[in-house]
Amino acid sequence: MGGKNGNKTQPGQGVVAEFLAGQPEDRRMDCLTLIEMMGKETGEPPVMWGGSMVGFGIDHYCYPSGREGEIFKMGFSPRKAAFSIYLTRDLSGMAEHLARLGKHKQGKGCLYVKMLADVDLEVLREMIHCAMKTYRQPKGG
DSSP: OOSGGGOSOOBTSSOHHHHHHTSOHHHHHHHHHHHHHHHHHHOOOOEEETTTEEEESOEEEEOTTSOEEEEOSEEEEEOSSSEEEEOOSOGGGGHHHHHHHBSOEEOSSEEEESOGGGBOHHHHHHHHHHHHHHHHSOSOO
């Protein structure tokens, strides 16, 4: 079965340096850039989640259905087709940033970027900053 509360994706399932060593050079450099950007903003070290995701911090979630668990606050995975960059559960409030970002696709809370050279890194930094602000806001109210 899965880990805590049935979530199969758990922190500490590998060593970030070993994971990066297995990436092609160009992807590894993009990974290091994302680690620097996300680490600086979150103040958290990179941690492997599952076998292919690098995450920062921990967020406890609870859905209206009652399902709950923990996942990283933000992170990324250098998938074969594109980087999956997880910033927030909902990117709809970042329309202005998305319009300026550059070549990307998106899901509800995830960006898909083939390589970081395709996007404006300053806009991505702004998006990472905005995403972290959602975690700094007081809960409730």
